[in-house]
Amino acid sequence: xxxxxxxxxxxxxxxxxxxxxxxxxxxxxxxLALPDPGSERLRxxxxxxxLGAGKRLRPTLVYLTGESLGAPxxxxxxxxxxxxxxxxxxxxxxxxxxxxxxxxxxxxPTCHRAFDEGTAVLVGDALQALGFAVLADGPMSGxxxxxxxxxxxxxxxxxxxxGMAGGQAVDLAAVGQTLTVAEIENMHRRKxxxxxxxxVLLGALAAGVTGGRELAALRRFGAEIGLAFQIQxxxxxxxxxPALLGKATGADAAHLKPTYPSAAGLTAAxxxxxxxxxxxxxxxxxxxxxAATLAGLADFVVNRAS
Amino acid sequence: xxxxxxxxxxxxxxxxxxxxxxxxxxxxxxxLALPDPGSERLRxxxxxxxLGAGKRLRPTLVYLTGESLGAPxxxxxxxxxxxxxxxxxxxxxxxxxxxxxxxxxxxxPTCHRAFDEGTAVLVGDALQALGFAVLADGPMSGxxxxxxxxxxxxxxxxxxxxGMAGGQAVDLAAVGQTLTVAEIENMHRRKxxxxxxxxVLLGALAAGVTGGRELAALRRFGAEIGLAFQIQxxxxxxxxxPALLGKATGADAAHLKPTYPSAAGLTAAxxxxxxxxxxxxxxxxxxxxxAATLAGLADFVVNRAS
Numbered sequence: 001x002x003x004x005x006x007x008x009x010x011x012x013x014x015x016x017x018x019x020x021x022x023x024x025x026x027x028x029x030x031x032l033a034l035p036d037p038g039s040e041r042l043r044x045x046x047x048x049x050x051l052g053a054g055k056r057l058r059p060t061l062v063y064l065t066g067e068s069l070g071a072p073x074x075x076x077x078x079x080x081x082x083x084x085x086x087x088x089x090x091x092x093x094x095x096x097x098x099x100x101x102x103x104x105x106x107x108x109p110t111c112h113r114a115f116d117e118g119t120a121v122l123v124g125d126a127l128q129a130l131g132f133a134v135l136a137d138g139p140m141s142g143x144x145x146x147x148x149x150x151x152x153x154x155x156x157x158x159x160x161x162x163g164m165a166g167g168q169a170v171d172l173a174a175v176g177q178t179l180t181v182a183e184i185e186n187m188h189r190r191k192x193x194x195x196x197x198x199x200v201l202l203g204a205l206a207a208g209v210t211g212g213r214e215l216a217a218l219r220r221f222g223a224e225i226g227l228a229f230q231i232q233x234x235x236x237x238x239x240x241x242p243a244l245l246g247k248a249t250g251a252d253a254a255h256l257k258p259t260y261p262s263a264a265g266l267t268a269a270x271x272x273x274x275x276x277x278x279x280x281x282x283x284x285x286x287x288x289x290x291a292a293t294l295a296g297l298a299d300f301v302v303n304r305a306s
Numbered sequence: 307x308x309x310x311x312x313x314x315x316x317x318x319x320x321x322x323x324x325x326x327x328x329x330x331x332x333x334x335x336x337x338l339a340l341p342d343p344g345s346e347r348l349r350x351x352x353x354x355x356x357l358g359a360g361k362r363l364r365p366t367l368v369y370l371t372g373e374s375l376g377a378p379x380x381x382x383x384x385x386x387x388x389x390x391x392x393x394x395x396x397x398x399x400x401x402x403x404x405x406x407x408x409x410x411x412x413x414x415p416t417c418h419r420a421f422d423e424g425t426a427v428l429v430g431d432a433l434q435a436l437g438f439a440v441l442a443d444g445p446m447s448g449x450x451x452x453x454x455x456x457x458x459x460x461x462x463x464x465x466x467x468x469g470m471a472g473g474q475a476v477d478l479a480a481v482g483q484t485l486t487v488a489e490i491e492n493m494h495r496r497k498x499x500x501x502x503x504x505x506v507l508l509g510a511l512a513a514g515v516t517g518g519r520e521l522a523a524l525r526r527f528g529a530e531i532g533l534a535f536q537i538q539x540x541x542x543x544x545x546x547x548p549a550l551l552g553k554a555t556g557a558d559a560a561h562l563k564p565t566y567p568s569a570a571g572l573t574a575a576x577x578x579x580x581x582x583x584x585x586x587x588x589x590x591x592x593x594x595x596x597a598a599t600l601a602g603l604a605d606f607v608v609n610r611a612s
Contacts, residue, residue, distance in 0.1 A: 036467055038492055042475035043467065093431060098423035117404035118478050121427065122471050125399060125434065129466035132438045136458040145451040152442040152458060160435035161342055161349070165428050169348035172424050186344055 013296045017060055024059040024084060025051070027077045031134065045115040045123045050088050053106035057229070057301075058083040058199040064297055065203025065218065068290045078138035079151060079202035082131045086155065087195060089127035090164050092120050099172065100255060107246050131155065140206065147210060151202050158198035167191025171257070179258040185227060188260070192233075193226025200225075200294075217286045221294060224280035229301045231273045234259035236305070238266060244306045277302040319602045323366055330365040330390060331357070333383045337440065351421040351429045356394050359412035363535070363607075364389040364505040370603055371509030371524065374596045384444035385457060385508035388437045392461065393501060395433035396470050398426050405478065406561060413552050437461065446512065453516060457508050464504035473497025477563070485564040491533060494566070498539075499532030506531075506600075523592045527600060530586035535607045537579045540565035542611070544572060550612045583608040 028050055036043045059080035066076040095102040095110040096117065103113050112120035135152050157163055167190030174187065200222030201215070209215050236245060237252045238261050252259045261269040280298045284291035334356055342349045365386035372382040401408040401416040402423065409419050418426035441458050463469055473496030480493065506528030507521070515521050542551060543558045544567050558565045567575040586604045590597035 036472065038496065039467065039472045039475035039479070041479060042472060046467070089431075093427055096424075096427060098418075098427060112404075118402075119475070121399055121402060121404060122475050122478070125395075125430070125465075126467045126471035128431065128434050129462050129471060132458060133462035133466060136455050136462055145455050149442050149451050149454055149458075152438060152455075156435050156439035156442055159431075160439060161345065161352070161432045165432035165435060166342065166345045166348060169345035169425070169428050172428070173345070173347060190344065 013293075013300070016064070016293070017300070020060040020063040020080075021056045023063065023073070023077070024056050024080050027081050028084065031081055031130075041115065041119060042122055042126065045111055045119045046126060048114060049092050049111045049123050050085065050127070053108065054084075054088070056084060058087050058195060061196065061199035061222070061297065062203040062206070064293050065200045066206045067203075068287070068293050069204060069207035069209055069214075071203070071207035072141070074139070075141050075143065075206050076203060078134050078140045079199075079206050081138065082135045082151075082155060083195060083199045083202060085127045085131035085134070086159055086164075089124040089131065090168070090195075092127070093124040094168060096120060099168070104247065128159065131159075143206060147205050147208075150210065151205055154198050154201050154205075158194040163190050163194030163198075167194070174258050176256045177258060179263060181260070181263050184258060184260055184263050188230040189223065189227055192230040193223055196226035196229060197222030213286045217283050220283035221280045221298075224276045224283060225298050225301050228273050228276035228280065228298070231260045231269055231276070232302055232304060234261050235266065235269050235273065241305060246306065273302050319599075319606070322370070322599070323606070326366040326369040326386075327362045329369065329379070329383070330362050330386050333387050334390065337387055337436075347421065347425060348428055348432065351417055351425045352432060354420060355398050355417045355429050356391065356433070359414065360390075360394070362390060364393050364501060367502065367505035367528070367603065368509040368512070370599050371506045372512045373509075374593070374599050375510060375513035375515055375520075377509070377513035378447070380445070381447050381449060381512050382509060384440050384446045385505075385512050387444065388441045388457075388461060389501060389505045389508065391433045391437035391440065392465055392470075395430040395437065396474070396501075398433070399430040400474060402426060405474070410553065434465065437465075449512060453511050453514075456516065457511055460504050460507050460511075464500040469496050469500030469504075473500070480564050482562045483564060485569060487566070487569050490564060490566055490569050494533055494536040495529065498536040499529055502532035502535060503528030519592045523589050526589035527586045527604075530582045530589060531604050531607050534579050534582035534586065534604070537566045537575055537582070538608055538610060540567050541572065541575050541579065547611060552612065579608050 032047050062080040063076050092111045094100050102110050170187040200218050204218045240249050277298050281295050338353050368386040369382050398417045400406050408416050476493040506524050510524045546555050583604050587601050
């Protein structure tokens with residue numbers, strides 16, 4: 001079954017990522033299609049924030065991990081949607097004036113600029129609830145209740161103080177400060193890495209890999225590419241091509257945000273990303289031939305230019 | 307078993323409510339005791355917002371419903387904590403400058419005044435995640451995974467666009483507008499009623515009542531007292547005693563918020579609250595003798611002066 005599904009890293013890899021992206025767009029569109037006569041503005045702001053833009057890295061990780069391990073695609077739609085909903089909620093709240101105060105996101109006005117600040121708070125709040133709701137409720141053919149619960153546990157941990165919310169708090173407190181490399185890694189692992197790691201694990205759980213050596217390997221893989229992804233983000237903000245990124249560079253420095261390159265230098269940052277990439281690939285060893293697609297994804301995360 | 311636990315409405319009722327309150331304080335304190343070296347400020351703001359104040363109505367509903375149906379108290383701590391964490395998150399976000407812009411809550415500076423606005427956004431975000439995390443993870447002796455999942459489904463529905471977040475969006479949009487009584491009831495049922503109804507249902511589920519006539523009765527009971535509670539809140543804001551309330555009255559009018567009394571008059575509001583109280587008691591009929599404590603709680607909700 002994995003032979004049929006997974007084409008491996010190579011010429012088709014970009015097509016595979018594009019297919020994941022197209023699939024999650026459809027899933028999210030269907031999820032958010034219901035009208036809400038009581039709060040049309042909130043519904044419009046939710047659709048504006050979720051649909052039509054974004055790399056969809058986290059759902060892609062769910063799909064590619066799950067597929068690599070033999071899960072049918074239909075069973076991956078729900079966990080893929082849940083991580084993207086949580087991710088979008090965090091973007092909407094991070095953009096708020098009291099947080100990063102960003103006017104643009106994915107080339108469009110941020111939610112609080114397109115709508116208003118109160119609505120943006122509610123969009124994030126509602127999306128977080130929806131992220132948990134779909135895991136508890138959404139179609140996930142044949143997945144035992146205990147596995148769904150474990151998914152919810154992982155998602156809640158990745159979202160809360162131990163993960164995203166805690167990492168964002170460190171980030172807020174770090175503005176204008178000098179952080180050590182270790183402190184920056186801790187912040188990145190919580191703020192960005194935790195949900196990326198969770199995405200890999202949800203894909204594995206949906207495929208029935210609920211423990212043991214393979215799950216531990218995937219956890220390690222997810223943690224390493226999660227940190228690598230954020231370091232690459234930091235690098236692109238210093239040395240990326242604005243035309244490819246679709247946004248101006250230098251935002252971190254303008255916001256006085258400590259980053260990996262600001263603490264360790266650009267060369268060390270590139271070296272650390274490569275090191276994490278290699279550690280991620282090495283972690284996949286217990287998966288044997290089923291690791292090809294995920295290895296390709298690790299390359300993609302570190303080599304991306306946008 | 308219910309004979310031993312439930313003392314019924316009467317002289318002991320206030321003591322019973324006080325016992326629930328004391329119990330949930332201990333449960334919440336234990337939940338939030340862990341240090342967090344990475345984000346001490348967030349942790350302090352979470353503890354400030356959750357601990358030491360509040361009526362604790364929602365956990366009390368979980369305890370009293372569960373106890374009435376024979377659940378051991380230890381099994382109710384986790385669902386009781388989950389609804390209070392969600393409730394506190396909603397208060398912290400509702401108080402934000404972009405929402406109700408309140409400086410005082412429970413007689414103390416609101417979270418964003420005591421800390422800062424970004425931290426208050428994160429406190430709400432983290433508490434929402436924690437509310438789901440405890441239901442997925444917390445001790446709940448002998449509760450099947452499927453029942454926990456159903457609890458999470460109910461909590462997510464009560465929290466999201468169909469419930470609290472949607473109701474708050476209607477509330478935001480309603481400032482300065484004239485709403486019909488039906489529109490106000492819809493807003494109140496979502497913003498306040500949904501989580502109160504959910505609290506009753508979680509208590510029932512923890513007691514093993516997972517469907518059928520009794521659960522339907524409790525759902526109806528919860529919905530009626532949920533709306534009654536908010537109408538009584540509206541009434542107290544117009545006609546309450548500031549000394550008993552511990553806060554100034556007239557806040558709704560000052561915020562240009564449509565309320566039940568502003569739409570229908572104070573007399574009609576009192577009549578509607580009494581009607582809902584009676585409907586709530588009537589709904590309890592299938593529970594027979596086990597309804598005594600819950601009936602007492604309905605009295606308490608409508609007759610309260612603070």
